[in-house]
Structure formats: structure tokens, C-alpha cells
Amino acid sequence: MLRRGMEIIKKFLIKFWLPLGITVVMLAIALAFTMVLLVRQQITVHINNITIRQGPDVLKSAQGMLKKGEHLNILDRDNGWYKIQREDESTGWVAGWLVERKEPVKHMSLLSEATIELDPGHGGSDNGASSIDKKHFEKNYTLALAQKTQSELQNNYGTRVLMSRDDDQVVGLLKIPKVGEAHRANAFVSFHFDSTDENNTGSGFTSYYGKEDNGSQELAQYLNSSMAPVMPIKNLGVKQADYIVLKYNSVPSALLENGYINSSRDFKNIRNKKYQQTIAKRVPLGLEQYLNYQAKQTE
Incomplete structure (x- = not known):
């Protein structure tokens, strides 16, 4: 019974190896792409005192401040600005180039x-x-x-x-x-x-x-x-x-x-x-x- 089952599976694989192979490759690519997107949507802050604003512009009202070491989820992007979600689930907009920056800013303003x-x-x-x-x-x-x-x-x-x-x-x-x-x-x-x-x-x-x-x-x-x-x-x-x-x-x-x-x-x-x-x-x-x-x- 077991041998017969193995033979059936073997014949199936021989007959459908090409579509199965393509399916496996596509699933692997989709999984890898999804992982990349997930990684890109998360970021760690490397400098202090980045202002959180109500919209994607420096003249929008401030509603908080990011600190070095915070972990953020990026929800959206607009003209270099990131809409972020903090660990307390609050959201706001920050200058993406500052969030991505590794070196401290001498004159933060x-x-x-x-x-x-x-x-x-x-x-x-x-x-x-x-x-x-x-x-x-x-x-x-x-x-x-x-x-x-x-x-x-x-x-x-x-x-x-x-x-x-x-x-x-x-x-x-x-x-x-x-x-x-x-x-x-x-x-x-x-x-x-x-x-x-x-x-x-x-x-x-x-x-x-x-x-x-x-x-x-x-x-x-x-x-x-x-x-x-x-x-x-x-x-x-x-x-x-x-x-x-x-x-x-x-x-x-x-x-x-x-x-x-x-x-x-x-x-x-x-x-x-x-x-x-x-x-x-x-x-x-x-x-x-x-x-x-x-x-x-x-x-």
C-alpha cells in the first residue's frame, strides 16, 4: 500500500514537476518580497529630538518628540516625510531624512x-x-x-x-x-x-x-x-x-x-x-x- 502510494506521488511529480517548480519559486519570491517590505516598514531612531508633526511639512503643528533608540513602524510616505507609529501606537509625521540619519545634528531646528x-x-x-x-x-x-x-x-x-x-x-x-x-x-x-x-x-x-x-x-x-x-x-x-x-x-x-x-x-x-x-x-x-x-x- 505504501509502495503504491509512493509510486502515485512519483508519477504525479514527474508529470507536474514544471508547474510545481514554478509555483514553489513564485511562493519563495513572494515570501522574500513580503519580508523585505516588512523590514522596510520598521526603523530605529538614531538621533535625539526629532519633532513629530500633524502633517508632512515643517510648518505643521508639533505633537511630540522622538528619542534615540525608539522603534517605529512606517505607515506612509509623502515627499520625504514618514507617517510613523510609535510603540505606544500614537502616530504622526516626521522628516524621513532625519529618521534615517545616523550622525547627530549639531544645530537641530x-x-x-x-x-x-x-x-x-x-x-x-x-x-x-x-x-x-x-x-x-x-x-x-x-x-x-x-x-x-x-x-x-x-x-x-x-x-x-x-x-x-x-x-x-x-x-x-x-x-x-x-x-x-x-x-x-x-x-x-x-x-x-x-x-x-x-x-x-x-x-x-x-x-x-x-x-x-x-x-x-x-x-x-x-x-x-x-x-x-x-x-x-x-x-x-x-x-x-x-x-x-x-x-x-x-x-x-x-x-x-x-x-x-x-x-x-x-x-x-x-x-x-x-x-x-x-x-x-x-x-x-x-x-x-x-x-x-x-x-x-x-x-
Whole structure:
């Protein structure tokens, strides 16, 4: 009886080995995929003081704070934000890039939960303005400055930074604002260096804004105020301008002209890495003050 049963099973396996094999493989893949999803939905917090908010944005109301070592379930994702469930089953939204971060944040603030787009002006075949000797181009210094600012924001504040470009390439002017808009950026900052028709006839730094009704004017003012005390060149103030990256941008936006590249005096600073680093350290302070202002407006 047993032998007959074994023969029946053997014949069955021989006849249906292919569909059975496929079924087993598919079940194994499905099980592995399910395990991966389960692992991805769970995470451990590695840094302290991550704010829990009522929605996926830094300006949403706070409702708690995460501590290092907490175990979370991720229920949903929205533009870099995680909807999480804590061990006490309470839920809320947190900045996903902070939850994923392993290194402590030196300056934890609203800026840590913000998404900022940095735009190094010009690039590729578009050199921008040039120095008096025509050997140094605006595009290279805007990129260097933006990268220093990116490093400062990410390393010391934990900010999520978007770059309109991170190498020597042309980016269409109308495409630049789309980067921040697609990721619901909280602010946009474009870096430039000014120029005049005649060499050595201009000097100073200027902060520009485009729209007056979306926070751009306040953003430009806070950035200008944060830079003014430490800049070695004249402050030309805050002005309105219809630059494309400002005019066609729904994100609060500012454009910084950080000196005249065809001015011997200004260019001496522009090419100095310490000058670039000074600006890179002051821009986050202006952004932080701007976000604090915005938060008060939403209370």
C-alpha cells in the first residue's frame, strides 16, 4: 500500500514537476518580497529630538518628540516625510531624512526639517559674468559657493538640500524652479555674482526677491540681514527683480548677488574660499530666521 502510494506521488511529480517548480519559486519570491517590505516598514531612531508633526511639512503643528533608540513602524510616505507609529501606537509625521540619519545634528531646528533648493547660477556653455582678465567665470564660483552651503546645511543642520545642478551643466531657467516645486521646498536660494559694463565700477552684495505675496520678500530680507554683519563689501540692500528663477517660482525665493566679479576689490573676495565659507555659514542662519518667522505666521 505504501509502495503504491509512493509510486502515485512519483508519477504525479514527474508529470507536474514544471508547474510545481514554478509555483514553489513564485511562493519563495513572494515570501522574500513580503519580508523585505516588512523590514522596510520598521526603523530605529538614531538621533535625539526629532519633532513629530500633524502633517508632512515643517510648518505643521508639533505633537511630540522622538528619542534615540525608539522603534517605529512606517505607515506612509509623502515627499520625504514618514507617517510613523510609535510603540505606544500614537502616530504622526516626521522628516524621513532625519529618521534615517545616523550622525547627530549639531544645530537641530526648523531648518533641520526643511527642504531647501540651492541654485548655482549659470553652468555649462553659459559662463555667466567673467573677471576682468576673462579667465574666471561666474558659473564656477556659484557652484563652489552652493556646494559649500549644501555641505553646511546637510552636515550641521540635517537639512534636505536639492541642487538645481551639482556639476558644470546647463539647466534651463524654467526648469530650475521645478526642482523645488516638485519636492515642495520651503525655500529657494539662487547664487550669483554681479557685473557692470565697465570694469571696477561696481561693488557690493544685493539680495533680490521676485514675488511679494509668498514670503519671498521676507526670505530675501532675512538672508540679507544675516550676511550683512560679516561681509567685507558694501550691502546694497534688498530689491525686487523679475529674474525668471524668481518670477516663475511658486516657492519662496531669493537671488543673492555676492559681489561684482569684474571688480578687482570684490573679485579678490569672491575667489577666496574663506569668503565663500562665510556666506555658506550665514545663509543657513537667514533661512532659520525666515522659517521661525513663517512658523509664527501659521500659529
